Amino acid sequence: MRKYFILSLLFTGLATSLTAQDKQITLEEIWNGTFSTKGMDVLHSMKNGKQYSILNMDRESKTITVDKYDYSTLEKVETIVSTEDLDGISHFTSYTFSADESRMLLATDIEPVYRHSRLGIYYMYDIKSGKTQKIADHKIQEPTFSPDGKKVAFVYKNDIYIKDLETGKTDQITNDGEKNKIINGIADWVYEEEFSFVRAFQWNASGTHIAYIKFDESEVPQFTMDIYGTELYPSEQEFKYPKAGEKNAEVSLFVYDLENEGTEEVELNNAHYIPRIKWTNDKDILSAQVINRHQNALDLVFYNVKDKASEVVLHETDDAYIDITDNLTFLKDNSFIWTSEKDGYNHIYHYAKDGKLIRQVTSGPWEVTNYYGYDARTGRIFYQSVENGSINRDVYAIKLNGRKKQRLSSRQGTNSATFSADFSYFINSFSNVNTPPRYTLNNAKNGKELKEIVNNDALVQKVKAYGLPEKEFSTIHINGYDLNMWMIKPADFDPDKKYPLLMWQYSGPGSQQVANRWGSLNDYWYQMLAQQGYIVACVDGRGTGFKGAAFKKMTYKELGKYEVEDQIEAAREFGKRPYIDADRIGIWGWSYGGFMSSNCILKGNDVFKMAIAVAPVTNWRFYDTIYTERYMQTPQENASGYDENSPINHVEKLKGAYLLVHGTADDNVHVQNTMRMVEALVQANKQFDWAIYPDKNHGIFGGNTRLHLYTKMTNFIKKNL
Known part of the structure; x- marks a missing residue:
């Protein structure tokens, strides 16, 4: 591709017309590390x-x-x-x-x-x-x-075992652990995946007690995956996986006393989920977060190991669901910091040790997106928020009393911080759409940048040789909302020409793909497609994050309804633009995004010419309890919400080109989803393409796998869009 441009010489004002041959991005470069960034490990x-x-x-x-x-x-x-x-x-x-x-x-x-x-x-x-x-x-x-x-x-x-490093002796403190039956101190599959933790035991401050969660998954239905491997006969991987509406593991909380070698069960009133445990600063007081099956009622419980008594110190409810975080922080007096969406946006709160609200520390029509900690010496809380626009992230400090808020990051884009133990310094990680990750040392008192630690300037110079266009951020007014979006056009874009459009989205609850940060490897793929004459766009529809609880939770009990409507309507609006060919619009996505792209080509069959779905959920009845029921309740309670929005029930509407991709060892979104979708399509006599990657998990990677997958997807786009 030849590109003509004017080079302005700053001091002389001389303009010279030059011709440059920009390098073409290849799939091999994308997946061999050519565009990788440096960081701090x-x-x-x-x-x-x-x-x-x-x-x-x-x-x-x-x-x-x-x-x-x-x-x-x-x-x-x-x-x-x-x-x-x-x-x-x-x-x-x-x-x-x-x-x-x-x-x-x-x-x-x-x-x-x-x-x-x-x-x-x-x-x-x-x-x-x-x-x-x-x-x-x-x-x-x-x-x-x-x-x-x-x-x-x-x-x-x-x-659970305890090894004494002084004597070398190892003691076993639980004795009933059994595969696919009883787990002590380690989360089961669904807790690990959806509550994002593995270690389910904790030492208290003095080392005299260990609290742990026991998972009894005896009655949880078992899932089996074939592992094809290289032997003559495949093997099987078996694990307990509770699908929506099925039985979860029964959980219970225990405290082991090292001195007396005794174990006590903590009374939690038949807790359905125990997503977090944490000792307070008082060595005798353990906290546990307990939540119901619908995940819309949460109790923070304190348990005293001396008097064996449990007390609910905080009770929170929501009309939809409550997100679990790791933000609970106990101060020296055992008062605690907590984050909540109860005023409509995620904010920081300070509670007394008895659960009485002292004050709401942050407030406003914006979200706290990360909590970094509390500096007792200065009385300041450090956090990250989207106060400077929902696609940006900044680092802030604020007094515990809610005063003297201060923005510590200075560059517009995505900033995150790692603080020194005494909160005197922080390492700021920054990137935006034009700047790859840059790590700097900053003074926590005022945010002043002291020194650069790591940059990726060499990558910037490397990328310049490709003459890539900018990712353009804007909004699009759809279904009554101004939705965040980005678009990548060919570098030699001609507004008088018509271009095919590929839309990318994820769309899951609380997610975000339209963010002012350096792109992932997928972005280089989009740039490669732009070099080959495609426009690529992404729209964060209703249900995505960082615009308040109401915007995020409006998809409650209807996953795949409003999000799909937004993508279809966005495609229609794009098709009205003079430079987009309305007859050549495609969409793709992975996981939740694959669920969405499948729904879009079926329910939007008059809009989308093609779709690619990688590792998609095709029926929410196949997915796990914690995630699915958080947003949908159970299938028994909300059958229509499940069935009307699952693509497997709309296969007869397929008109365009459709590519299904899945890994057979996907323990998260099981290949069952694709196999059932395939059977439904076959019985509806619908033609489609599909690819199966043996023994690959939800990420579908390893060796040449990603290169093969993206080659297949690229060829499919070129053929059908």
């Missing part, structure tokens, strides 16, 4: 607040180190541990410190279980002596130091 702020540590790897020597750096100079102070000095440990992938930072846990030989969970061999490394100690001879989960660093609790085969 496994960052830990040291407890002194003046230094931080980073996991580094020397690619030439293949040496792994944990190095300590000074915040004020950003210079390396020392190497805390190196594989060169470790006998029998040639590689480790993560590390955690004991509370006093005298010891570390090093993770080796890690293998994934599900999305967040891992099994591995772990070693304790004593920094002063340089000696290591293996925690167990077999692979374990979630090893965690006691507060004094002298013990490590971990889970092995669904039971």
